[in-house]
Amino acid sequence: MKIAVQGCSHGSLTAIYDTVSQYTAHTSEPIDLLLLCGDFQALRSKHDFASLAVPPKYHSLGTFHEYYSGQKKAPVLTIVIGGNHEASNYMWELYHGGWLAENIYYLGAAGSVYVNGLRIVGASGIYKDHDYRKGHFEKVPFNNSTLRSVYHIREYDVTKLMQLSDTKDTIFLSHDWPISIARHGDTGALLRRKPFFRDEINSNTLGSPPLFTLLNHLQPAYWFSAHLHVKFAALYDHSSSTTKEIHKLDEALPSIPNGSPTVEIEKNPDEIAIDDEDDFDDPVEANVVKVLDKAGNPDEITIEDDEFDYPPADSLVQVEVPLKEESMVKEDLKLDESADLVEQAREQGDDGSTTEIIGAPIESVQEAVATSNSNTVEVEEGRRTKFLALDKCGPGKDFIQFFEIPTPSSSSSSPPRLTYDLEWLAICRVFHPYLSTNIHQTSLPPPAILQQLLSDEVSRMKEEGLLVPSQETKEDGTIDLIWVRDAIDIERVQKFWPTAPSEGLPGGSADQWYTNPQTEAFCGMLGLENRVNPAPK
Template identity: 40%
Template sequence: MKLAIQGCSHGELDAIYASLLRTEREQSLQIDALLLCGDFQAIRNHSDLHALAVPQKYLRLGDFHSYYSGEKVAPVLTLVIGGNHEASNYMYELYHGGWLAPNIYFLGAAGVVELNGLVVAGISGIYKDKDYKKGRFEKLPYDASTIRSCYHTREFDVARLKAVARKQVDVVMSHDWPNTIEQYGDTKALIRKKPFFKDEIESETLGSPPLMELLQCLKPAFWFSAHLHVKFAALFKHGQASAQKTVRTAAANTNPEALDISLDSDEEEEKEPAPQAAFGNTSASETESKAEQNERSAASSTRFLALHKCLPQTPFLQIIDHPSPHDAELEARKSALNYQQRISPTLRYNKRWLAITRAFHSHFSLQYRQPHLPDPSSAALLDKIEAEERWIEQYCLAQGSTRNSGKRKQDELEGSRAGTPQGTGEGEGVEDLDVYKIQQFVRTAPAPFEPGGLSQAPPAWYTNPQTEAFCHFVGIENKINPRPPQFAPPGFHPPPHFPPQRAGEGFQAPPAHHQDHVQAEEPTADPNALAIDIDDLESDCEQDSDNFQDGGADGGGRSVLTLSEDDELHARWKEGTG
C-alpha cells in the first residue's frame, strides 16, 4: 500500500492534492491514502475564523470550504490529525473522530483506526505543561486563553493511547515532535536549518515529553510529525541506553533525509543503523504478515520523519510503500474493476481502541481539572479493557452482522461491491467495524454560499450527527458534543454536489465539477501543483529549503499562508508560528 505523508497543511488542500496527483503521473504510481500531520485548518465559513489561533494577518478561509461544501472532492482517502492552528470548534464537534468532508477523516483528539489492516494511531495538538492535566473545559465562544488551550494535548488522550497493546500500532501521526527525538538524527544539520531551536535542543526541551513516553510505549514502526516547518529524519532504537543519543553527521555526498518510495527490512537496518539508511529499498513481494510486522517493529526501532509546510520547493510531501495485511484484497478489488477507477483501502475502527474508549469514558472530564486517571498498564485497567473488547464483539460485531447480513448499506451505491472479492479471509463480523457504515459525513455549519455562510459572527454550537452515531455505536454518553436541551434536534440535509459515500471505495468527483486530472492530468493543467522530487526532497548543498524561490508554473503567483523567519524567530514555536 502506497502512503503519502504531508507536514503542515495550513489550508493549502488544492496545492497538496495537485502535487500528489502530479507525483502519481510523473512516478507512474497510484497513492492509496494520504496522511496529514496537523495545522489542517478545516475552516467551513467565516465564523470558524473566530476559533482559529493565528495572527490577524493570516486569517483566511483557505481551500477546505470547497471540499466541505461538495464543490470539490478529495481525490484520495485522507487521514487528518489536528495541530495548533485549527478551526478548533469543528474539531471539537468530532472529538472522537469523523469525516471533516467526504473522503477526509479526522482521527479525533486521539484515535486508532485500521487502514487496509494497518493500525494507524494519531494524537492532535501540541504540548503545554500547564494544560496537560486539565479536562476539556473549553466552551464556545473561545476567549484569548481558551482559543489556545483547546488544542493543547491532554493526559487523558495520551493515557488512552498508552493502553493500546504495544504490538498493535504500525504508524503514529502527531503534530508535535516527541521530546528529544532530534537527538537521534542529524542534530547539527537541524540547527543549521533552524538556529533558533538551538537553546531548546541543548536543554532538551524541544518537543513533547508525553509523546516521547508514547513512542517508547507503543514502539511503532513509523512516527510522522510536522509543526516545526523542517524536514528531519531520525531512527530511535528501542531498548538501548541513552548513550545512543549522539549527533550523527551524514556523509559528505549523501542526503540523510532522502527517502525512497519503499521500506527496508530489519536485516538491512542492522547493517546501516544511521538515519540515512532508515528508509531503504525493498520489493513489493517482501510483504509480511501483520503479526510479523508488529513483532519486528515492537522489538527493534521507530523511524521518525517530520516534514515541512506546504510551500513551493520545500520537502512537504513524502511517499512510502508500506506492506499491509490486506494488500492482496486491495489489489484484487482494483483488478476486479480493471484499474479504471481509484479504489480506497478499507478504513475500520480498531476493536481495542473502541474498548479503551469505553473503559476510559467514566474518567473523561469536562471540568477544569482532570481527576486522577488509572495507570494504563495496571492489571485492573487491562482486565477492564479485555471485558470491554468482549462487549464490542457481542454487541457491535455479532449483532451487527445479523442485523446487516445480506443488506446493502444505506449510503452504499448499487453495484459498489463489484470490486470486493468474496471470502477475503478476514474475521467474521469485521465489516461491522467499517467507519463508512457507522459515520457518514453531514454538514453542520453552513458553507459560504448558504444562508448564514457569510456571517462574520462567532460560530454557533452544532451537535454533530457523526459524534452521536459513534457514541451510540460504542454505547457511551455523548458528553463532548451533546444537543443543547433547549433546542429541538436540527434538521440535517445531505450535502449537495456529490454522490453518497461508498464503503471501501474511493469517492468519485461530482459530474458537474468533474476534473480529468484525477485520471489523466496534463503536465501544466493545475497551477496548484508544487514542484517536488520524492527521491530527494531536500539537498543542503544545493539549496536552503527555508529560502525558496516562488516562481514559474509550479507556485508563482499563489497566495500561500507563510510565516517569515523573523516571525518564527520572535515567537516560541510551541505557542506561536509552528
C-alpha cells in the same frame, strides 16, 4: 500500499492534492493514502475564523470549504490530525474522530484506525505543561485564553493511547515532535537549518514529553510529525543495545522522473508567507517541478503561539521539488558515542569529518539503515521507529514525501478499506465515564483496575460484537441494525454530514456550536452519552 505524508497544511489542501496528482501522473503509481500531520485548518466559512488561533491579518479561508461543501472531493483517502492552528470549533465537534469532508477523516483528539490492516494512530495538538492535566473545559465561543488551550494535548487522551498494544504494523501521527528525537538523527544538519533550536536540544526541551512516552510504549514502525517547519529524519532504536550504527542521509524528494514537464498551478493571491527559517541549503536547480500553488499557504504563521509581524508574499509562489536523480549532498558520518551530540554538530571540520548522528534514509524509509562505502557495522536486532518530520507547504520546502509501506498481505484491498480499531473502541468505552468537560479532570482508576476493565471489554466485544447499520437498505428506505464481530468499516457508522453552513450559504455565526451526527453515531454504537456536543433538550 503507496502512502503520501504531508507536514503542516495551513489551508493549502488543493495544492497538496495537486502535488499528489502530479506524482501519480509522472510515475503511474497511484497513491492509496494521504496522511496530514496537523495545522490542517478545516475552515468551513469565515465564521470559523473566531475559532482559529491566528492573528486576524492572517485570516484566509484556503480551500477546505470547497471539499466541505461538496464542490470538490478528495481524490485520495486522507487521514488528518490536529495541530495548534485549527478551526477548533469544528475539530471539537468530532472529538472522537469523524469525516471532516467526504474522504477526509479526522482521528480526533486521539485515535486509532486501520487501513488495509495497517494501524494508523494519532495525537492532535501540542504540549503545554500548564494545561496537560486539565479536562476538556473549553466551550464555543472561545475567549483569548481558551482559543489557545483548546489545542493543548491532555493527559487523559495520552493515557488512552497508552492502553494500545504495541503492534509492529503501526504508523503514528503527531503535530509536535517527541522530546529528544532531535538527538537520534542528523543533529548537525538540523542545527545548521535551525540554529535557534540549539538551547532546547542542549536542555532536552525540544518536543513533547508525553509523545516520547508514547514512542517508547507503542514502538511504531513509522512516526510522522510537522510543527517545527523543517524536514528531519531520525532512527529511534528501542533496544538497550549501544551498538554504533552508520547512517546515510538521502534528501531526495519526491520521486518524479527526469524529463517531466513543468507544472503550473495558479496560486491564491491571499497567501501570507511567514518564513521562520534561517538560511536553508539552496534547492537543486536542475530538473525541478515548479508548482505555482493555487491554494497557497493562506494562514501560514510562526511555530510559536506569539504573534509576529511579517510582510505578505508575492502573489505567485514557486514550489521547487528536487528530483530523485538530483538528490542533495549525501553525508556518510560516524557516531562518537562519548561526545556531546550538539558539540559534535558545532565542531565539524573543513574536511567534512564529524562525529554527529545521521538519521535514517529518507528516500525509502522501508529499507534498513543504509551504510556507506565498505564500512559495515552489525546492529543488534530490535524494534526501531523510523521518524520523519516534514516542512510546511510552501516555496522551496520539503513538505511532502512518498513511501511504499507494506501492509499485511491478507488485508490489502483497493480502494483502501478504513476500519475501526476494536481495541481503541474498547478503550473509548472504558474511559468514557472519566471524560471531563470541566477544568478539573476526573481521576482515573489505578492501572491494574484499568487493565482488567479493558480486558473484560475486549472480551465482551469479541463475543457480542457491536450494533452497527446493515449494508442493505429496505424498500421503505430504513436500515436495520445488526451485530458485527469482525472489522467494521467506519462509513457504516459515521457518514459525513455538514453541520455549519459552508462559505457562501446563509446562516451560521461565530458563536454557534453544532451537534454532530457523526459523534452521535459513534457514541450510539458504543452505548455512550454524547458529552461533546449533545443535542439540545
